[in-house]
Amino acid sequence: MWGRKVFWPRMPKYRAQATLDIPKTGLWPRIAGFVGAHARSVWIVTTLILVVCSAGVTKLQADGVAQSDLILGVSEARDGQQLIDRHFPGGSGTPAQIIIPASQLDAAAAIVEADTGVASVSVRANNSDSGTKPLGRAEADIKEEIRTKAEQELTTQKADLRAQIEAQSPGMPSSVVDQIYDQAVANIPTADDIVADAYPFKDAAPKVVNGEVLLEATLEDNADSDAAQATVQRLRTSMHQLDSDARVGGTTATQLDTRTSAEHDRAVVLPTVLVVITIILMLLLRSVLAPILLLLTTILSFTATLGVSALLFNNVWHFPGADPSVVLYGFIFLVALGIDYNIFLMTRVREESLRIGTRRGVLAGLIVTGGVITSAGIVLAATFAALAVIPILFLAQLAFIVAFGVLLDTIIVRSLLVPALVHDIGNRVWWPSRKFKK
Structure with a gap:
């Protein structure tokens, strides 16, 4: 439509004879x-x-x-992750997820926890505020923390009880004081009773869907690190040896x-x-x-x-x-x-x-x-x-x-x-x- 005008401001001119000469x-x-x-x-x-x-x-x-x-450059997300890494395992918040038959739960948890790249293991559970139930070392650590505090409180409570009995029974033979003290102590819950009652996951039960449960393994390393990927590869190998239908997923597995x-x-x-x-x-x-x-x-x-x-x-x-x-x-x-x-x-x-x-x-x-x-x-x-x-x-x-x-x-x-x-x-x-x- 525009013809040679499209080349404005340098408009080509017609030549008398076209030529293909090379410049x-x-x-x-x-x-x-x-x-x-x-x-x-x-x-x-x-x-x-x-x-x-x-x-x-x-x-x-x-x-x-x-x-x-x-x-590249400044990243608040990266700074936040570095702060988390200083106080928690590198894989906190992005665990590896393992689907395994419910019948293999204990065996799978033991294998996963034994891996050097795994910090803790839990299972998705019902009747749990967090939606999970810790297993293995994580469960033992929580109970041990409760037990330590309970034993400290029991020691203080028993000492106060004996002092109170002695104060209320001046001049009474020590054998009688011991007898009264033993009778009173018998009514105090033991450390085992306190642990069993105070354990926050005591009512939690693994959530079973179609005969399978979901394990969550918190990794020692950052979820996007080479070490974490190596851990996932090992977990896949060990889980497939346990059950050929086992599946290992999560952020690290995706990457x-x-x-x-x-x-x-x-x-x-x-x-x-x-x-x-x-x-x-x-x-x-x-x-x-x-x-x-x-x-x-x-x-x-x-x-x-x-x-x-x-x-x-x-x-x-x-x-x-x-x-x-x-x-x-x-x-x-x-x-x-x-x-x-x-x-x-x-x-x-x-x-x-x-x-x-x-x-x-x-x-x-x-x-x-x-x-x-x-x-x-x-x-x-x-x-x-x-x-x-x-x-x-x-x-x-x-x-x-x-x-x-x-x-x-x-x-x-x-x-x-x-x-x-x-x-x-x-x-x-x-x-x-x-x-x-x-």
């Missing part, structure tokens, strides 16, 4: 000239740089972080399952995406060798990005680690974008190669598409970098990985490495196609 001056012709003159040196040097950067990927700690570390799922997704999604992309490139470029080379450069670019990210995360920003899904999301974004840029570049290179040959064609393709690809990469990198202002660890890390990775891919890989590599290989890059054999 001879400007930044990209100079870059293309440099790549063409030093193709082998360019791709070897850029590859070595990327390999060195990739070495840092082994330092990437992408096995999960504590929930208290997800927020453990999320971490395991993320690792499984990485192992499945990453190779699947690479295979699908390779097939698409083979169909598009009608070649086998070129797609494989492009895929290798994309993988190298991704690993280099992770390597640099690991070095900065650990040594500059001192992040506590990374969520396992950061790698997966970063891979999806970077590989998808990298392949897009590959398609933009190589489809034009293929067109030019059919017309003027591979070596001249790759330089022509670089000149024509280089500015577009690099500009798109800079805009996209800036867009993702904006996520870094959100004080959430996952978003900050993903923002850097994608922003840096896109810039690395567009400026180094697509502008230097790929054109130089294709230029050095020549017509063989289109193998097994015979159209380019001149």
